[in-house]
Amino acid sequence: MRTSSRFHAVTWLLWALAGAATVQLAPSPVYVALVIGLAALVVEVHRLDTAMARAFPLLLGLGVAFALLRVVLTALTTHGVGEVLFTLPEATLPRLLGGFTVGGTVELPVVLQAAAEGFAVVGVLAVFGAFNAVVSHHELVQATPRAFHEPGLITTVGLAFVPSTMVAVQQTREADLARTGGRRVGRGRLVRQLLPVLESGMERAVHLAESMDSRGFARTRGGPRERASGWCGLAALVSLAAAFVALVGRAPRTASYLGGLGLVLLVVAVVLASQASRLTRYRPRRFTSADAGVAAAVWLAPIGLVVVDRLADPALRWATNPPAFPEFSPVVAVVIVLLGVPALLPAPRRDDGGAP
Amino acid sequence: MSDAIRWEGVAFAYPERERTLEGIDLGLAEGDLAVVVGSSGSGKSTLLRTVNGLVPHTSGGRFGGDVRVLGRSTREHRPRDLADVVGFVHQDPEAQFVVDHVEHDLAFVLENLGADAATMRRRVEEVLDALGIAHLRDRSPSTLSGGERQRCAIAGALASAPDVLVLDEPTSELDPQGAEDVLAAVGRLNADLGTTVLLAEHRLERVAALAHRALRVEGGRVVDDGDPAEVVAGYDGAPxxxxxxxxxxxxxxxxxxxxxxxxxxxxGGGPPPPVSFPVPAPGDVVRAARAVGVRHGARVALHPTSLELRAGEVVALLGRNGAGKTTLLRALGGLRAPDEGTVEGEASVAYVPQDPNVLLFARTVRAELEETLRLRGRPDDGRVDRWLAALRLEALADRHPRSLSSGERQRVAVAAIAVGGAEVLLLDEPTRGIDAPSRAALEEAVRGHAAGGGAIVLATHDIELAARCATRVVVLGASEVVADGPARDVLSGSLFAxxxxxxxxxxxxxxxxxxxxxxxxxxxxxx
Incomplete structure (x- = not known):
């Protein structure tokens, strides 16, 4: 049983950002596949025993579905490049809907290009999924400024509803089968299966809200600092909006002044709200030297890619026209493998709970 | 001794409903452990919720009179403002965790109260010990058993060192062992720390020995108040x-x-026993599991097990949590294909899940039953009325299922599935958390169905249910059948008779x- 991670939540956040940046810098499928493999390795070593740990396969599946959809849509709407694979019946949409042609020739380079781009999205989602599987979300909340503590907590509580809702969906489906005697009756099934899930979820949410209220959640309100923070926040939003208007109106100098003012006010609002909060934090986690080391090592991957790209100009993108196998550079691969550093440092084994 | 809680002329009605509480004038002394009894829908849960102001602040509705907790009126104080003096625990152990980590969840109330780091550290350690859950500190609540979870929830309410602890049926969702653990912990807190406890509970045999005082609530009024033995003795739900x-x-x-x-x-003992007790003659085999084994991944959920069901039988399937009761039922019901062995039998089978909430969606109880017939393409030849009557649901036929108590919901779920006409009914924990009238109605319907030539399997922890209903008892342990025979034989030899x-x-x-x-x-x- 493991509920707290080997590394600080911020370390994992930096790791995920490094992974996403690596995919952006080297979107060739060979390198993306390497990143996905490293993410899977990190999940294998650092996975937590919490309800969110199933995020990795879930998001990976979501990414693949999205990539397939993208390939189909792109192949149907992009034409005139390279070797034709086969031809479909075509229809031209009316001008109002864009006026482009759907169907017709399907070309190999278009399909490969779309697949490669889709695969890069899978890579980013894999990194994000791995992040969710290894990070303690509560630690993440504790690492935010105190002004964001309550909204952050509400977000994690909301996220926790996802797995329990999936279990409820499964149970409802079985209950429906019990009712129909094992036959699948299509008519009204959505209502029969959705309503119990929604209503039970609602009841649970009300109970949880009562429990949080009874335990003093959102207890302190309305001090002078809190009010000042509110006004600062409002002023920040107004000046940022004004900066945007100025930008559209081609007054870059005014826009930059207003934008700067808005940012300063925003920071002041967050600082004031954090000071106003009387909330304390139980055993906040320290950012250790191991954390710093891992964060630095993994960021060497994207930084290294930029350097290698400047010096050696390897093909980080895949040229699909004319079709050819993507190039592979061992130097690039070595740089990317740095993302796997956390997997080299597994959590020390210990007894369940640590109690005698 | 001064009063920890004082109700003065309290009356309450939920929005657009009739009065739930009326004319409550009560005082609860500091250090008391009081148990509240009453049938479901009697207003006992509402009474408990007035203590920390969940009623009326969260519920809405019309509230009259005043409740004072250590001198603080709930009229001016919201539940969150009373978090330092009142700890509140409710029946659903799943819906009380904010953080996916036991130790941090315990500290939640302390963080909200703004306690300093040293106090938090010490207090969390203390409540871990007070409830005997130190070994669970690094676990995720989602991986705990119901009893463990409920003890963690109590610890979470206790972390602020409240003077008053309110528990709304804390054991109703738990198996007997989990319930024992929770009640023992509550008794210890009251005795050792002097915490005033107000508790709604239906396991009276255990609580009556712990409590100093019992209140019986019916129709929104306190109808009996005094020594637990006397109050409980006059009550339907007595042991x-x-x-x-x-x-x-x-x-x-x-x-x-x-x-x-x-x-x-x-x-000098009871009446002389009859020479022999009537044993119903078993009918033909209607459903049989032959050497059925089930695995969940690498874990064995059920070793190869054989079980024959005959017409007219009520089989009680006993065993601790995780012994494989639900797995066997699901295999018998055809919801889970066995990994080994076969399930045979021509008779129609229906499985009623543990949680009635996964099933109920219609606007009225009657519509819930009619929907099953519509799904099965059968005409209503009076069976809807027959099953409504069998489970004593006639008076509730036009109510919304979600507005009913858990016992009533359970009856609706059984009726909604049984009305489909299955000969074999598989009921998973049908009496968990339900009150005496619901339980009696359910038992009668079970016996009636078996007498009519059907067969029933009850997966249950409830030995009294097995004694009253079952013709045969099967005990599962470690995913295997450890005893199988006529109810009287198996139960007589049991340590938990x-x-x-x-x-x-x-x-x-x-x-x-x-x-x-x-x-x-x-x-x-x-x-």
Whole structure:
């Protein structure tokens, strides 16, 4: 049983950002596949025993579905490049809907290009999924400024509803089968299966809200600092909006002044709200030297890619026209493998709970 | 002694409903442990919620009178403002965790109260010890058993060192072992720390021994208030030994098996047992599992097990959590294809899940039953009314299922599935968390279905249910059948025999004693 991670939540956040940046810098499928493999390795070593740990396969599946959809849509709407694979019946949409042609020739380079781009999205989602599987979300909340503590907590509580809702969906489906005697009756099934899930979820949410209220959640309100923070926040939003208007109106100098003012006010609002909060934090986690080391090592991957790209100009993108196998550079691969550093440092084994 | 909680002329009605509470004038002394009893829908849960202001601040509705907790009025203080003096725990152990980590969840109330780091550290360690959950500190609540989870929830309410602890049916969702652990912990807190406890509970045999005072709520009023033994004795949901004592005219009425054994010795035993108890002749095999084994991944959920169900049988499937009861039921019901062996039988089968909430969606109870017939393409030849009557749901037929109590919902779920006409009904924990009237209705429907030629399997922890209903008892342990035979034989040899059997063997139930008493009177009583 493991509920707290080997590394600080911020370390994992930096790791995920490094992974996403690596995919952006080297979107060739060979390198993306390497990143996905490293993410899977990190999940294998650092996975937590919490309800969110199933995020990795879930998001990976979501990414693949999205990539397939993208390939189909792109192949149907992009034409005139390279070797034709086969031809479909075509229809031209009316001008109002864009006026482009759907169907017709399907070309190999278009399909490969779309697949490669889709695969890069899978890579980013894999990194994000791995992040969710290894990070303690509560630690993440504790690492935010105190002004964001309550909204952050509400977000994690909301996220926790996802797995329990999936279990409820499964149970409802079985209950429906019990009712129909094992036959699948299509008519009204959505209502029969959705309503119990929604209503039970609602009841649970009300109970949880009562429990949080009874335990003093959102207890302190309305001090002078809190009010000042509110006004600062409002002023920040107004000046940022004004900066945007100025930008559209081609007054870059005014826009930059207003934008700067808005940012300063925003920071002041967050600082004031954090000071106003009387909330304390139980055993906040320290950012250790191991954390710093891992964060630095993994960021060497994207930084290294930029350097290698400047010096050696390897093909980080895949040229699909004319079709050819993507190039592979061992130097690039070595740089990317740095993302796997956390997997080299597994959590020390210990007894369940640590109690005698 | 001063009052920890004081209700003055409290009346309350939920929005657009009739009065739920009326004319409550009460005081609860500091250090008291009071148990609130009453049938579901009587207003006991509402009464508990007035203590920390969940009623009326969260519920809405019309509130009259005043509740003062250590001098603080709930009219001016919201639940969150009372978090330092009142800890509140409710029945659903799943819906009380904010953080996916036990230790941090315990600290939640302290963080909200703004306690300093040193106090938090010490307090969390103390409540971990007070409830005996130190070994669970690094676990995720989602991986704990119900009893462990509920003890963690109590620890979470206790972390602020409140003077008053309010628990709304904390054991209703738990198995007997989990319930024992939770109640023992509550008793210890009251005795050792002097925490004032207000508790709604239906496991009265255990609580009556702990409590100093009992309140009985019916129709929104406190109708009885006093010594637990006296209040519980007059109540429907009293333990079987109390009913036995009432039948045999024992005074004072016993609450525990030990009391009852003493009274039985003083009174010289019960009526003479009949020469033999009637044993119904089993019918044909309607459904059979032959060497059925089930694996969940690498874990064995059920070792190869055989079970034959015959027409007219009520089989009680006993065993601790994780013993494989639900897995066997699901295999019998065809919801889970077995990894080994086969399930045979032509008879139609229906499985009623543990949680009725996964099933109910219609606007009225009647529509819920009619929907099943529509799905199965069967005409309503009076069976809807028949099943409504069998489960005593006629008066609730036009209510919304979600507005009912958990016991009533459970009955609706059974009716909604049984109305489909399955010969074999598989009920998973049907009596968990339900009150005495619902339980009685359910038992009657079960016996009626079996008498009509059907077969029923009850997966349950409830040994008294098995004693009253079952013709046959199967005990599962470590994913295997460890005992299988006629109910009387299996239960008699058990360490956890039903209460009446332990007081007046070989009787299993109060009804059997009553029947023997009737027969005995005709042929000249011995006592």
């Amino acid at each position: 079987p030994v109390t009913h036995l004592g009432r039948l045999l005219g024992w005074t004072p009425l016993p609450l525990t098996v030990r009391d009852a054994q003493v009274r039985a010795r003083q009174a 039903p209460q009446v059997l332990r007081v007046l063997p070989p009787f299993l139930t109060v009804d059997e004693v009553g029947a023997a008493l009737g027969a005995g009177t005709a042929s000249g009583p011995e006592r």
